[in-house]
Amino acid sequence: MAAQQTEYRLLTVNTVPERAKRLIGRVIADVQDRYAIVHVGNVERIEDVKDAVERERPDVLFTASMWTPEQAKEIVNIAQGVLPNLKTFSVPQGLQANEGPDAVVAYIKENLPHLLDS
Known part of the structure; x- marks a missing residue:
């Protein structure tokens, strides 16, 4: 039997909630x-x-890829002002627009172990 997994509560910041739900669902x-x-x-x-x-x-x-680096930093600062130990991850600006949803999913999955296991 597998060891009990830690459950992570994820909040996304995305101006297109349906897209966020779909992409995060895939991840x-x-x-x-x-x-x-x-x-x-x-x-x-x-x-x-x-x-x-x-x-x-x-x-x-x-934070999703429609935010500029400055906006993503502002979002992270606001969030960590509430929860200082909150783990945060910003998808690079333009990744969805330039490379599509598969690239976003791949990028998140590639960086997730470092984020969650740190």
């Missing part, structure tokens, strides 16, 4: 043998990040 399905991830919600606006982090108490926060 969760692909890594379920290694990680138990629950997508607890999505935030569409930077000004809603603080309330969402306070409400959902996520373990991990992802």
